[in-house]
Amino acid sequence: xxxxxxxxxxxxxxxxxxxxxxxxxxxxxxxxxxxxxxxxxxxxxxxxxxxxxxxxxxxxxxxxxxxxxxxxxxxxxxxxxxxxxxxxxxxxxxxxxxxxxxxxxxxxxxxxxxxxxxxxxxxxxxxxxxxxxxxxxxxxxxxxxxxxxxxxxxxxxxxxxxxxxxxxxxxxxxxxxxxxxxxxxxxxxxxxxxxxxxxxxxxxxxxxxxxxxxxxxxxxxxxxxxxxxxxxxxxxxxxxxxxxxxxxxxxxxxxxxxxxxxxxxxxxxxxxxxxxxxxxxxxxxxxxxxxxxxxxxxxxxxxxxxxxxxxxxxxxxxxxxxxxxxxxxxxxxxxxxxxxxxxxxxxxxxxxxxxxxxxxxxxxxxxxxxxxxxxxxxxxxxxxxxxxxxxxxxxxxxxxxxxx
Amino acid sequence: xxxxxxxxxxxxxxxxxxxxxxxxxxxxxxxxxxxxxxxxxxxxxxxxxxxxxxxxxxxxxxxxxxxxxxxxxxxxxxxxxxxxxxxxxxxxxxxxxxxxxxxxxxxxxxxxxxxxxxxxxxxxxxxxxxxxxxxxxxxxxxxxxxxxxxxxxxxxxxxxxxxxxxxxxxxxxxxxxxxxxxxxxxxxxxxxxxxxxxxxxxxxxxxxxxxxxxxxxxxxxxxxxxxxxxxxxxxxxxxxxxxxxxxxxxxxxxxxxxxxxxxxxxxxxxxxxxxxxxxxxxxxxxxxxxxxxxxxxxxxxxxxxxxxxxxxxxxxxxxxxxxxx
Numbered sequence: 001x002x003x004x005x006x007x008x009x010x011x012x013x014x015x016x017x018x019x020x021x022x023x024x025x026x027x028x029x030x031x032x033x034x035x036x037x038x039x040x041x042x043x044x045x046x047x048x049x050x051x052x053x054x055x056x057x058x059x060x061x062x063x064x065x066x067x068x069x070x071x072x073x074x075x076x077x078x079x080x081x082x083x084x085x086x087x088x089x090x091x092x093x094x095x096x097x098x099x100x101x102x103x104x105x106x107x108x109x110x111x112x113x114x115x116x117x118x119x120x121x122x123x124x125x126x127x128x129x130x131x132x133x134x135x136x137x138x139x140x141x142x143x144x145x146x147x148x149x150x151x152x153x154x155x156x157x158x159x160x161x162x163x164x165x166x167x168x169x170x171x172x173x174x175x176x177x178x179x180x181x182x183x184x185x186x187x188x189x190x191x192x193x194x195x196x197x198x199x200x201x202x203x204x205x206x207x208x209x210x211x212x213x214x215x216x217x218x219x220x221x222x223x224x225x226x227x228x229x230x231x232x233x234x235x236x237x238x239x240x241x242x243x244x245x246x247x248x249x250x251x252x253x254x255x256x257x258x259x260x261x262x263x264x265x266x267x268x269x270x271x272x273x274x275x276x277x278x279x280x281x282x283x284x285x286x287x288x289x290x291x292x293x294x295x296x297x298x299x300x301x302x303x304x305x306x307x308x309x310x311x312x313x314x315x316x317x318x319x320x321x322x323x324x325x326x327x328x329x330x331x332x333x334x335x336x337x338x339x340x341x342x343x344x345x346x347x348x349x350x351x352x353x354x355x356x357x358x359x360x361x362x363x364x365x366x367x368x369x370x371x372x373x374x375x376x377x378x379x380x381x382x383x384x385x386x387x388x389x390x391x392x393x394x395x396x397x398x399x400x401x402x403x404x
Numbered sequence: 405x406x407x408x409x410x411x412x413x414x415x416x417x418x419x420x421x422x423x424x425x426x427x428x429x430x431x432x433x434x435x436x437x438x439x440x441x442x443x444x445x446x447x448x449x450x451x452x453x454x455x456x457x458x459x460x461x462x463x464x465x466x467x468x469x470x471x472x473x474x475x476x477x478x479x480x481x482x483x484x485x486x487x488x489x490x491x492x493x494x495x496x497x498x499x500x501x502x503x504x505x506x507x508x509x510x511x512x513x514x515x516x517x518x519x520x521x522x523x524x525x526x527x528x529x530x531x532x533x534x535x536x537x538x539x540x541x542x543x544x545x546x547x548x549x550x551x552x553x554x555x556x557x558x559x560x561x562x563x564x565x566x567x568x569x570x571x572x573x574x575x576x577x578x579x580x581x582x583x584x585x586x587x588x589x590x591x592x593x594x595x596x597x598x599x600x601x602x603x604x605x606x607x608x609x610x611x612x613x614x615x616x617x618x619x620x621x622x623x624x625x626x627x628x629x630x631x632x633x634x635x636x637x638x639x640x641x642x643x644x645x646x647x648x649x650x651x652x653x654x655x656x657x658x659x660x661x662x663x664x665x666x667x668x669x670x671x672x673x674x675x676x677x678x679x680x681x682x683x684x685x686x687x688x689x690x691x692x693x694x695x696x697x698x699x700x701x702x703x704x705x706x707x708x709x710x711x712x713x714x715x716x717x718x719x720x721x722x723x724x725x726x727x728x729x
Contacts, residue, residue, distance in 0.1 A: 128510070129512050131510040138508070140509045147513060148512055150504070150508065152496060152500050152501070155496065155497060155501050158465065158466050158469025158470050159469050159472045159473030160473055162475075166473070166479040169429075169456075169479070176473075188493070192470075195463065199461055354506045355547050356547065356549070356571045360646040
């Protein structure tokens with residue numbers, strides 16, 4: 001506890017008397033800001049980051065198109081925010097846990113989640129690790145240390161504090177990074193998580209993607225303060241605001257945040273200022289609440305283009321390589337999508353597994369009863385019926401399911 | 405064999421679990437050096453250190469959110485919610501997260517190591533915010549296990565089983581019995597089965613089903629009924645989710661009558677679920693309608709608590725009505 005000076009007149013302090021600066025390194029033309037130094041980033045790693053950002057965007061564009069064609073029930077893009085998520089992920093150890101909200105597919109792409117793995121989840125087929133139980137985009141990967149997404153907002157934030165506390169006790173030198181939007185930062189879970197992390201000195205990085213909108217609610221209707229970052233002071237926590245479209249700044253800030261978290265067991269809050277160029281989801285239409293002009297202004301701050309110019313200036317990338325990459329990614333997305341669409345749904349028995357470690361007698365009774373009913377009306381339940389009769393699945397070339 | 409009250413038995417179980425496995429952690433409001441407002445965690449911080457037994461800020465959703473993450477990481481958290489009446493800020497974390505972790509990830513991740521301990525129930529002049537029995541809210545949530553012990557011996561064996569169970573458990577402790585229930589409890593490690601009811605008394609005329617603090621009340625009603633010459637079979641459910649239908653059905657096949665009792669309000673209470681399931685399985689064997697003896701559909705009162713609670717007199721009247729139907 002620090003001693004605070006006494007005052008003898010009612011003097012109020014107002015939250016609008018300070019504002020938090022924004023950390024920037026890279027200008028939109030690909031050159032560095034005056035006085036800025038690029039972080040140490042080897043060519044291979046820089047290109048891996050860039051390829052992950054481009055792959056994420058190609059995946060998003062194609063899958064939104066697939067949703068519009070009726071091939072997919074739902075999709076969420078992260079267009080405009082690729083640098084924030086991929087840059088942060090690249091600054092972490094590959095074994096650090098990531099707890100995401102739902103717009104962080106870039107982290108998975110960077111860590112090597114394949115297009116096949118994405119598609120299996122998006123189509124909820126029998127190879128989906130989540131066994132077709134959640135909406136599209138609720139990815140998870142144990143081997144890539146990426147916690148399965150949960151729809152309720154912000155619930156992952158106190159869980160990240162708990163997960164990281166376990167890592168601290170285990171002494172494995174790892175930390176947890178939790179992503180969330182500025183809207184989720186209004187939930188009680190956010191405040192619970194930051195307070196507990198600060199009190200218990202937990203190695204967790206709270207990464208807020210401030211993208212301006214929570215569905216249709218603009219950030220100006222989300223909070224009165226100067227963004228999310230100042231809240232860190234109330235919890236006595238390290239904080240930095242970074243240009244979320246600046247790959248070098250995000251990478252640099254997250255690398256330093258990780259050092260603070262792991263070396264000092266201190267939580268860190270990062271607020272990445274960006275813009276959700278796409279709709280909230282495939283079910284949303286932003287033209288109802290914001291102008292094309294506003295969107296265009298942010299399109300000019302495209303984080304991928306910014307990094308591309310930097311790489312080309314360095315001689316690490318070229319227009320030809322760009323064209324070839326785009327083409328091969330598009331082809332790969334389409335091929336994997338076709339494969340995933342053809343795969344059968346998860347077997348009927350998966351309805352009752354994983355509720356508990358073992359299927360309970362009551363669940364077994366309910367499943368048996370359901371099977372009797374489906375045998376009576378197989379045509380009404382084609383997905384369930386297909387796994388009741390082993391012959392229906394004969395010729396199926398599907399290999400072992402799940403991971404590890 | 406030493407004699408312990410229920411709090412000592414719970415403390416002893418926690419001590420054994422923490423001593424055996426350094427991944428077991430106890431935390432919650434005031435559980436640290438103070439040992440919890442009921443003293444269930446006494447001396448655990450002294451013995452196992454502040455990293456493994458500690459106070460949290462006053463934030464139930466944070467406690468359970470933190471516990472979910474910790475359990476997903478591979479630790480074995482035993483989180484305390486100081487009173488079951490205050491579990492509702494954590495409702496989202498429990499029903500949407502704890503319960504669904506394994507299912508939604510296809511078993512990539514689970515929080516099976518988690519045990520949530522929380523004192524429940526009336527009879528302590530606590531009024532409506534220190535007396536509720538909210539088990540039915542959670543019994544509607546697949547993925548949770550709900551365990552309620554009736555005495556110190558059961559409390560120790562069931563708590564050790566809950567901590568080591570591969571699924572998340574809410575462990576409702578009947579706080580009226582914390583000090584009132586005293587009995588012989590082995591000092592060594594032992595477990596009682598989760599998901600199995602126990603027939604605590606055999607009989608032929610009527611089956612009585614309850615859990616937790618109601619078991620003591622049932623026993624008093626049975627004494628009165630037996631003076632009337634009614635032979636009662638008594639079943640302690642012990643686990644409400646998943647509950648042991650077979651044991652209850654088997655008993656009702658024999659007696660043809662069923663009386664269920666709980667402190668919680670009647671509408672939507674767990675007795676309704678038991679009644680529905682048993683009439684499906686035992687319809688042709690029933691000699692009288694299944695009876696429920698429960699709290700009223702009101703918030704829990706303070707001054708008229710004795711009137712509100714399902715006591716031995718209300719239960720014995722239900723037994724008589726069932727037998728004389």
